[in-house]
Amino acid sequence: xxxxxxxxxxxxxxxxxxxxxxxxxxxxxxxxxxxxxxxxxxxxxxxxxxxxxxxxxxxxxxxxxxxxxxxxxxxxxxxxxxxxxxxxxxxxxxxxxxxxxxxxxxxxxxxxxxxxxxxxxxxxxxxxxxxxxxxxxxxxxxxxxxxxxxxxxxxxxxxxxxxxxxxxxxxxxxxxxxxxxxxxxxxxx
Amino acid sequence: xxxxxxxxxxxxxxxxxxxxxxxxxxxxxxxxxxxxxxxxxxxxxxxxxxxxxxxxxxxxxxxxxxxxxxxxxxxxxxxxxxxxxxxxxxxxxxxxxxxxxxxxxxxxxxxxxxxxxxxxxxxxxxxxxxxxxxxxxxxxxxxxxxxxxxxxxxxxxxxxxxxxxxxxxxxxxxxxxxxxxxxxxxxxx
Numbered sequence: 001x002x003x004x005x006x007x008x009x010x011x012x013x014x015x016x017x018x019x020x021x022x023x024x025x026x027x028x029x030x031x032x033x034x035x036x037x038x039x040x041x042x043x044x045x046x047x048x049x050x051x052x053x054x055x056x057x058x059x060x061x062x063x064x065x066x067x068x069x070x071x072x073x074x075x076x077x078x079x080x081x082x083x084x085x086x087x088x089x090x091x092x093x094x095x096x097x098x099x100x101x102x103x104x105x106x107x108x109x110x111x112x113x114x115x116x117x118x119x120x121x122x123x124x125x126x127x128x129x130x131x132x133x134x135x136x137x138x139x140x141x142x143x144x145x146x147x148x149x150x151x152x153x154x155x156x157x158x159x160x161x162x163x164x165x166x167x168x169x170x171x172x173x174x175x176x177x178x179x180x181x182x183x184x185x186x187x188x189x
Numbered sequence: 190x191x192x193x194x195x196x197x198x199x200x201x202x203x204x205x206x207x208x209x210x211x212x213x214x215x216x217x218x219x220x221x222x223x224x225x226x227x228x229x230x231x232x233x234x235x236x237x238x239x240x241x242x243x244x245x246x247x248x249x250x251x252x253x254x255x256x257x258x259x260x261x262x263x264x265x266x267x268x269x270x271x272x273x274x275x276x277x278x279x280x281x282x283x284x285x286x287x288x289x290x291x292x293x294x295x296x297x298x299x300x301x302x303x304x305x306x307x308x309x310x311x312x313x314x315x316x317x318x319x320x321x322x323x324x325x326x327x328x329x330x331x332x333x334x335x336x337x338x339x340x341x342x343x344x345x346x347x348x349x350x351x352x353x354x355x356x357x358x359x360x361x362x363x364x365x366x367x368x369x370x371x372x373x374x375x376x377x378x
Contacts, residue, residue, distance in 0.1 A: 120305050
C-alpha cells in the first residue's frame with residue numbers, strides 16, 4: 001500500500017520545472033525535486049520514469065489533441081485547413097498552461113540535449129498529423145508535406161509566442177503564422 | 190611522418206557505409222572499417238572523429254551549397270524562390286552521389302539514433318537557410334517560416350527520391366514537392 005498524495009504529479013512537475021529553471025536541468029537531481037515537492041523519490045518514480053519525462057510527458061496529450069483536431073475537421077476541409085484545426089487544438093492546450101509551457105520552453109532553450117529531444121518530438125507530431133491526414137483520404141506526398149509545413153508553422157509560432165510579451169494567445173499566433181506561410185509560398189515561381 | 194594513402198577518406202567512407210549496410214551501424218567497429226578499406230585505424234581517426242561522422246560529415250558541404258544557392262539567387266527573387274534555389278543546389282550535390290546518398294539513407298532508416306541525428310541536421314539546415322534569408326533582407330518570421338517550409342519540402346522530396354525506382358533526379362523531385370506545397374497551402378482558409 002502506498003500513501004495517496006493529492007496532486008502529487010502536478011506538484012512534482014512544478015517543483016522539477018522550478019528547479020530546472022533555477023539551477024539548470026543537468027544540475028537538478030530527483031532527490032531535490034522530491035524534496036521541493038514535499039514528496040519522496042519513490043513517489044517521483046511512480047509518476048515519471050526520469051527527470052526528462054517531466055518535460056516531455058505532456059507531448060502525448062498535445063499530440064492527441066492535434067490529431068483529434070485534424071480528424072474532426074469538417075469532411076470537406078482542405079488538408080491544410082484540417083491541419084490548421086489540429087494546430088489550433090494543440091495551441092489551446094498550451095495556452096491553458098501558458099506559465100508552465102513558457103517556463104518549460106526556457107529550460108529547453110538552455111540545453112542542447114533537451115532541444116534535440118524537442119526537435120524529435122516535433123518530428124513525431126508531423127508524422128502523427130500526416131497519418132491523420134491519410135485517414136482523411138489525403139494521398140502522399142500531400143499528406144506529409146501538409147503535415148510538415150504545418151509543424152513548421154507551429155514551431156515558428158511557438159517561438160514567437162514564447163518570445164512575446166504575453167500579448168497574444170497561441171492559437172492566434174498559429175493562425176497568423178499560417179497566413180504568413182500562405183503569403184510566402186504564394187509568391188512567384 | 191605518416192604514409193600518404195591515395196583517396197583514404199573516400200575508401201574509408203565507402204568501406205564504412207558498406208559495412209553499416211551489411212551488418213548494421215551498431216555492429217560495425219572502426220577496426221573492421223579500416224581493414225575493409227585496407228588502411229589502419231589510425232588513418233581512420235585522421236579523417237573522422239568517430240563511426241557516426243562518416244555518415245554526417247557530408248552535411249557541412251550540403252549546407253554550404255544550400256546557403257550559397259540562397260545567397261546567390263537573383264536580388265529580386267522572392268524568399269521562397271531563393272530557398273528553392275538553395276534546395277536545388279543541395280539536391281544537385283546529392284544527385285551526383287546518388288548511390289552513396291541512397292545507401293546512406295537506408296543505413297540511417299535502420300537506426301533510431303541515426304534518424305534522430307538526421308532530424309537534428311535538418312533543423313540546422315533550416316536555421317542556416319533562415320539566416321541566409323535574413324542576410325537577403327527578409328524579415329522574421331517570414332525568414333524562419335520560409336526556411337522551415339523549404340526544409341519540409343526537402344525532407345519529403347528526399348524520402349520520395351530514396352524510395353523511387355531511380356527514375357527522377359533529386360532537384361526535379363524537390364521542384365515537384367515545392368509545387369505541391371504551393372498547391373496545399375493555396376487552398377481555402
